[in-house]
Amino acid sequence: MSIEHVWVLSILALTIALFLSERVRIDAVALLVMALLVGSGVLTPREAIAGFANPATVTVAAMFVLSAGLQRTGAVNTLGQRLFFFSGQSERRMLFTILAVTALISGFINNTAAVAVFLPMVLKMSRDAGISPSRILMPLSFAAMIGGTTTLIGTSTNILVNSIAVAHGQPGFGLFEFMPLGLCAILLGIPYLIFVAPRLLPERQPPTGVRSRYALREYMTEVQLLETSPLVGLSVEEAQIATDFDITIVDILREVDEVRLPGVTRRLLAGDVLLVRANIETLVRLSRSAGWHLLPNAKGADNLGRDTSHIMVEAVLAPHSHLIGESLRSINFRHRYGVLVLGIQRHGQAIQEQLADVVLQPGDVLLLYGERHDVEQLYQYPEFIVLGEVPAQFQRPEKAPLAVLIVTLVILVAALNWISITGSAILGAVAMIFTGVLKMEEAYDSLDEQVLVMLAGLLSLGTAMETTGTAAFLAQATISLVQPWGPMAMVGAFYLLTSVLTQFMSNNATAALMTPVALAAAQQIGANPKALLVAVAFASSSAFMTPVGYQTNTMVYGPGGYRFTDYVRTGGILNVLFLILAILVIPVIWPF
Secondary structure: OOHHHHHHHHHHHHHHHHHHHOOOOHHHHHHHHHHHHHHOOOOOHHHHHHHHHOHHHHHHHHHHHHHHHHHHOOHHHHHHHHHHHHHOOOHHHHHHHHHHHHHHHHOOOOHHHHHHHHHHHHHHHHHHOOOOHHHOHHHHHHHHHHHHOOOOOOOHHHHHHHHHHHHOOOOOOOOOOOHHHHHHHHHHHHHHHHHHHHHHOOOOOOOOOHHHHOOHHHHEEEEEEOOOOOOOOOEHHHHOHHHHHOOEEEEEEOOOOEEEOOOOOOEOOOOOEEEEEOOHHHHHHHHHHHOEEEOOOOOHHHHOOOOOOEEEEEEEEOOOOOOOOOEOOOOOHHHHHOOEEEEEEEOOEEEOOOHHHOEOOOOOEEEEEEEHHHHHHHHHOOOEEEOOOOOHHHOOHHHHHHHHHHHHHHHHHHHOOOOOHHHHHHHHHHHHHHOOOOOHHHHHHHOOHHHHHHHHHHHHHHHHHHHOOHHHHHHHHHHHHHHHHOHHHHHHHHHHHHHHHHOOOOHHHHHHHHHHHHHHHHHHHOOOHHHHHHHHHHHHOOOOOOOOOOHHHHHHHOOOOOOHHHHHHHHHHHHHHHHHHHHHHHHHHOOO
C-alpha cells in the first residue's frame, strides 16, 4: 500500500466520520475534501472543481428546476387531489392510493418534491379519517424512495451512478433501463407497506387541534399591567422580558384597540392586558417585581384566531433548510419572517420552554402566528414545508398544462435517445423559465445548494480514488472475500455495504464513494459492470432504517411523531427483502 493510498483512505475515513457525526454540513465536508486533495497535490485544481461541470451535477440541478415548475403550477397537487379523492375512509384503501400515486410520480420528479407536495394533503386526509399520521407518513416516504428507482431521473443517485459510469467509458443507462428492477421493488414494497408495515408502526394519535398539540393552553395566559408597574412607558424591547425571562408578548389586549403581534417599539401602558407565552411559574414569581397580576379567568390561547387578519399555520423545516442548527434568537426569526413561533414539535412531542434558544433540527414542526399576508409569504421560502393549502396567488394553474408538456417532452426526447438526459433536462429547465412557468428567482430558489456542492466535492474524491489506485485496492479486497461465492454474492456484497453506509449518510455521498469501487471490481474480474452499478444505485435509494439516510424520511420524522426505533423496526425488514430481491433479480437482468 502506497503513501497515496493511505492518504486517500484517510480522507475517505474522515469524510465518512464527518457525515456520520452530522456535526458539519455536508457541503462543508465536500469542500474540505476538495481542499485536502488539492493541498496535498493528489488532484490539480482543475481536476478538483471538475465536479461542478459534471453531467450528474448539472442534470440534478435541472431536475430541481423541472420539479419546481410542476410544484409552482400546482400540477402535482391537482393530480394528487383528484386521485386521493377515491381513497375513502378505509386505511388500506387510503394507503394503496397514496403509495401508488407517490411511487408513480416519484419516477419522474424529484422524490423530495413529491413528498413535500403530498405531505400536507396526506396529513389532512388522515386527520379527517381519524387515522394516526404515524401509520401513513413513513409508508409515504418509503413509496417515494421506491418509485424513484424505476427511472434514470427518478432519483439523483441513479443520475450520479450513470454519470460516473459514462465518464469511465462505460455505456450509460437508458431512461427506463432501471424499470424492470424498479417494478419488482414496487410489487414487493407496496404490499409490504400496506399489509405488514401497519402492524409494526405505532398508532400515535396526536391531540386534536393545534392548541392541544403544542400545549398552548398550559403555556399561554394573560397578565395585566398595574399602574405601578416599572414596565409602563417602556417599549417591548426596553422591557427585556423576552430576552431575560423567555416571555413572549403575543398580543396586547386593550379596551379601545387590540395590538396583534406588537413590534419592539410598541409602548406598554397601565392597564394593558398582555397575552403572553411563558412558564406560569415564572409569571407568578415575577408578578411583584414586574408589576402585573395574572387574570383568573383568562382565555389565553383561545384569544388566538378571533381576528381573521391573523392566522396560525404549522410548517416543517425542510431537510436542507438554512435554519437547521440555528436558534430562533440567533437568526432573529420574528424580524426575518414577520411571524411569531408559538410552539415547536419534535418527534411528536411539544417543546414547551425556552423556545428562543432551541437549536432547530431537520423535521421540526413550527407553529407560526402572524398577519395573514406574512404567513402566506412563508409558502415562498424553501426553508419551510407549510402544512396547508398553497394560496392561489403563489400558484400559476394556467401554466400547469405547459409545465406537464415540458416535462413530458424532456422524458420523451431522452427516451428516444435524440439527446442525452443532461441535454434534455437543461432544455426543459430553460423552457420552464422562458415560458413563464417559473421566474428566474424561483428557479434559483429551487436549487438545493448543499446537494449540488456535495455532489461536486465528492466526485473529486471519486476521481482521486481512481487515479491513485485506491478504488482498485478496495475492489480487490472485496473480490478476495466474495468472488468464490459467485456473481450473486458479489452483487449482495456491494448492495449490503452500500445499504449500510446509506442508512447513516447521504445517499448521494454513498453512491459517489461506492461507484468507483464497483467499476474497479468489475474491471478486475472481467464482468459486466452494470450489475454492480445497479446494486450500488439501488442500495443507495434504500435508506429505510434511519430518519437521516434519506431526505424524505427526515421530512416525515416530526409530523409522524416517530422514534428512531420505528424506522429500524419497519425499515429493517424492507431492507432485508430488497437485499434478497437485488441478489436474485439483478444478475438476471444484467448478467455478468
